[in-house]
Amino acid sequence: MIKDLVIIGGGAAGLAAALSANDPKIDILVIERERELGGILNQCIHNGFGLHVFKEELTGPEYSARYMDEFMNLNIEFLLNTTVVDVKKNDDFELTVSSFDQGLFKIQSKAVILSTGCYERTRGSITLPGERPKGIMPAGSAQRYLNIDGYLVGKSVFILGSGDIGLIMARRMTLEGAKVLGVAEIMPYSNGLTRNIVQCLHDYDIPLYLSHTVTDIKGKDRLEQITIQEVDQNFNPIENTQKVFDVDTLLLSVGLIPDISLFDSLEFIKDPMTKSAIVNQYYETNVQGLFVCGNALHVHDLVDYVSIESEKAGKSAQNYILNLNSKTKSNNVHEIKYNEKIRYVVPQLIDFQSINAPIDFSFRVTKKMEKAIFTVIQNNQVIYTKKAKHLAPAEMEKITVKPEMLIDQSQISILLEEVLT
Amino acid sequence: MRDMICIACPIGCHLHIDDNLKVTGNLCKKGEKYAIEEMTHPTRILTTTVKTNNKDTPRLSIKSRNPLPKELLFHALQILDSIIIKNNVKIGDIIVKDILNTGIDMVATKNVAMKSLTKE
Numbered sequence: 001m002i003k004d005l006v007i008i009g010g011g012a013a014g015l016a017a018a019l020s021a022n023d024p025k026i027d028i029l030v031i032e033r034e035r036e037l038g039g040i041l042n043q044c045i046h047n048g049f050g051l052h053v054f055k056e057e058l059t060g061p062e063y064s065a066r067y068m069d070e071f072m073n074l075n076i077e078f079l080l081n082t083t084v085v086d087v088k089k090n091d092d093f094e095l096t097v098s099s100f101d102q103g104l105f106k107i108q109s110k111a112v113i114l115s116t117g118c119y120e121r122t123r124g125s126i127t128l129p130g131e132r133p134k135g136i137m138p139a140g141s142a143q144r145y146l147n148i149d150g151y152l153v154g155k156s157v158f159i160l161g162s163g164d165i166g167l168i169m170a171r172r173m174t175l176e177g178a179k180v181l182g183v184a185e186i187m188p189y190s191n192g193l194t195r196n197i198v199q200c201l202h203d204y205d206i207p208l209y210l211s212h213t214v215t216d217i218k219g220k221d222r223l224e225q226i227t228i229q230e231v232d233q234n235f236n237p238i239e240n241t242q243k244v245f246d247v248d249t250l251l252l253s254v255g256l257i258p259d260i261s262l263f264d265s266l267e268f269i270k271d272p273m274t275k276s277a278i279v280n281q282y283y284e285t286n287v288q289g290l291f292v293c294g295n296a297l298h299v300h301d302l303v304d305y306v307s308i309e310s311e312k313a314g315k316s317a318q319n320y321i322l323n324l325n326s327k328t329k330s331n332n333v334h335e336i337k338y339n340e341k342i343r344y345v346v347p348q349l350i351d352f353q354s355i356n357a358p359i360d361f362s363f364r365v366t367k368k369m370e371k372a373i374f375t376v377i378q379n380n381q382v383i384y385t386k387k388a389k390h391l392a393p394a395e396m397e398k399i400t401v402k403p404e405m406l407i408d409q410s411q412i413s414i415l416l417e418e419v420l421t
Numbered sequence: 422m423r424d425m426i427c428i429a430c431p432i433g434c435h436l437h438i439d440d441n442l443k444v445t446g447n448l449c450k451k452g453e454k455y456a457i458e459e460m461t462h463p464t465r466i467l468t469t470t471v472k473t474n475n476k477d478t479p480r481l482s483i484k485s486r487n488p489l490p491k492e493l494l495f496h497a498l499q500i501l502d503s504i505i506i507k508n509n510v511k512i513g514d515i516i517v518k519d520i521l522n523t524g525i526d527m528v529a530t531k532n533v534a535m536k537s538l539t540k541e
Contacts, residue, residue, distance in 0.1 A: 042531075045468050045469070045530065047484060061482050061531040062512055062530045146470075147480060147482065148479075148480060150479045176469075193433070194428075194433035198426050199428055203465070390433065390435065395433075
């Protein structure tokens, strides 16, 4: 099978990328490992999606259906129940692919968009002490079991980590009749969106224990009891602060990691903060023709931003394929500099060879700030400032740099300063 | 008076509402409406699932088309417990009309084709 563009992952990112990459001259294939398109949105049955893209509040399945309908109308080719098992690159990409229907086969492609989403950190990645009974699982897995398969994984639940999925599941399991006894967060602030704290915890009087973590787990076969403890500034448990909860289930909402290990063999350059590829404003990696977008690039809190970003990646891939013969490797690429109040910036690189569109920079801050100001600096001059309020590490921020703001082709720095009132 | 965080959109404005229902801190009209409703008559969109007969898609996701009174959420869920979907469903199809005499319909949020109906 020979294609111009293979999009790996048919969720929010992959669908948006496919729609914008679509062109009569480009042969596109979308590969999806599940038995339907839509990705993680299918299990996110709560509402709150689409406020930016559609200006209305949709549930996850409704949001993905909008993209799927458009996708189906364009007759873009896709494979379900199909997974990519190996990737090589010479001039073109060579993908080894496995599916229920067709077994193992190979696909050649000029360009690849990686829209594979992210995976959840598990008990193994946070070294939880205690016994190892069943009943401990990532919150997103519990969400899938409940909303897709129809199984409630427990009756008496505690949640470790205040990420959005954990909060959403606190409410969801409460509505389905489980008793959620609390949420412990090791940081002194919550990692979830404020509206989820309000709607999922406050609404059901579920306590949030900030600066707390699980320090013991008991259970012979099934989980029986957990102990949480307050931690100090260095995250060490403080003596005599133990609280004990009798629960049969511990859900973990302790972080998401971009799922890109499949492409490790291509040796693309990674950003240690996002744990994914370093990209330029076209969402292209250092591997020519390889684009990354959505949660595979960095973990987003709003799917709307995934769609917007992925549309750009799709457009870039389209341009790449249509202008393949005239493509020259740019040597005018600069890394974006930023100060210590910013945790990461995506895209990490700016390619000055042909800037003709505004560049959206997405980033996260390192701490809560009531008021702050962003300054974009180039060649020792301030080229853009933006005031911001209520900044929090859990909420992704964006600034847009327009081509006309740039004075030359030198390095850009983004500085964030807190404004104390 | 009360301080609250607006949940009308992801911005999450910090609202303040006084005893005369005067709202400050909101960036848009939704915030004012939200604060007044939270003080007088809180409501929530209910999202959940109902059973289906379809082996491949055992649950159908649904929502209340408009927000329900907060105190009725668990009553509504009890009614939804007994529902089993047997036919094809499109997004927006009514699953329960006028639930608990609220005038609000519960509607499907997913398209499900019952092509692989299991015979019992």
